[in-house]
Amino acid sequence: MDMRRDIYQAIADPTRRAILTLLTIGAMTPNAIAGHFGSSRQAVSKHIHILAECGAVDQAQRGREIYYQLNLDKMKEIDHWMEAFRKLWETRFNQLDNLLIDL
Amino acid sequence: MTNNFVFEPDLAAKKIHIVRDFNAPIEKVWKAFTDPNLLDKWVGPKPYTAVTKIMDFTVGGIWLYAMVSPEGQKRWVYAKFTAIENGSAFSSTGMFCDGDGNPVTAAPKSYRDTKFSSIDGNRTKVDMVITFEEESTIKMFVDGGFKEGTAMGLNQLDELLASE
Numbered sequence: 519m520d521m522r523r524d525i526y527q528a529i530a531d532p533t534r535r536a537i538l539t540l541l542t543i544g545a546m547t548p549n550a551i552a553g554h555f556g557s558s559r560q561a562v563s564k565h566i567h568i569l570a571e572c573g574a575v576d577q578a579q580r581g582r583e584i585y586y587q588l589n590l591d592k593m594k595e596i597d598h599w600m601e602a603f604r605k606l607w608e609t610r611f612n613q614l615d616n617l618l619i620d621l
Numbered sequence: 622m623t624n625n626f627v628f629e630p631d632l633a634a635k636k637i638h639i640v641r642d643f644n645a646p647i648e649k650v651w652k653a654f655t656d657p658n659l660l661d662k663w664v665g666p667k668p669y670t671a672v673t674k675i676m677d678f679t680v681g682g683i684w685l686y687a688m689v690s691p692e693g694q695k696r697w698v699y700a701k702f703t704a705i706e707n708g709s710a711f712s713s714t715g716m717f718c719d720g721d722g723n724p725v726t727a728a729p730k731s732y733r734d735t736k737f738s739s740i741d742g743n744r745t746k747v748d749m750v751i752t753f754e755e756e757s758t759i760k761m762f763v764d765g766g767f768k769e770g771t772a773m774g775l776n777q778l779d780e781l782l783a784s785e
Contacts, residue, residue: 529632596632603637604628606666611626611641613663614653618645621653 525595528572533557534565538574538588545578545587625746639749647737650745651708654735661686674722680705684713685722697722700733710736729754 529535533555540546540554552562566586569575573592578585627640643650653659657676665671668691675685682702687695697718704712715731716724732752740746 532633535633600630603630607628607639607641608626609666610663611624611643613667615624615643617653617659617663618643618649621645621649621659 523568523571523573525572525574525592528569528574529596531565531568533562534569534574537562537565537569538593541575541586541588545585547583547585551586635753637751639751641747642740643745643747644742645745646743647708647739647745650747651737654737654747655711657684657686660684665689678702678705678711685718687722699724703732708737710734 528538536555537551540551548563548566549559551566552559555562566575570577570586573589575586576589578587623642624644625640625642627638629638630636631638653663655678657673660676661671661673664686665688670689671686672689672695673684673686675683677683680702684700684702686698688698689695697720699716699718699722700713701716701724702711702713704710712732712734715733716726717728718724731754734750734752736748738746738748
């Protein structure tokens with residue numbers, strides 16, 4: 519796995535976001551995913567490859583087919599950082615409340 | 622009294638919308654957001670402290686401050702003011718800094734629009750929109766040049782210990 523890739527690169531592209539949204543319904547084959555997009559199968563395949571490198575999706579072999587599914591734990595990383603950012607502002611504003619009382 | 626805190630990330634739009642009411646008149650809240658002596662008192666989330674080095678609150682001017690960790694380690698935060706409507710709104714561009722506080726102009730930027738309005742009861746609403754150039758850099762901005770994730774963790778631990 520390319521260590522330079524992280525979950526933020528997974529969501530940095532509109533097609534990849536659309537693929538992730540699609541996979542919230544359930545695991546899908548690359549062909550089924552590609553069927554939802556106007557772009558070429560190769561282009562979609564490249565996005566799926568990046569999503570896999572970012573750890574946003576996992577693949578599972580079912581019979582002769584490869585299915586891709588969301589890696590929910592990895593997707594939670596974004597929530598985790600957003601939560602840290604929310605907490606930062608919440609903490610700042612609470613500190614500001616105290617300052618305004620004395621102003 | 623509720624402070625109506627809103628924090629809405631819209632990652633697809635590369636925006637975070639933050640709203641908060643303050644129980645003080647608009648002049649005081651404006652001052653707290655623009656006067657470096659006051660900013661230093663609330664911008665650093667405990668146990669971090671903020672120390673302003675340069676504050677030139679004019680269009681084209683900058684605010685350069687250091688987030689100082691409890692161990693005394695400094696991380697610089699840089700913002701350039703791009704628009705000011707005195708007493709009601711200002712916009713700024715955030716940039717990453719090197720270890721000496723010089724902005725890295727080639728690095729991704731963030732943009733912040735902050736608006737102030739008077740609300741009932743001599744209170745003030747602050748409405749802020751932070752826009753990122755690239756989603757993949759949101760984490761870097763969230764890091765804010767320092768490990769606030771860790772800081773938050775410690776705060777939570779403090780709260781937990783206090784409640785025991």
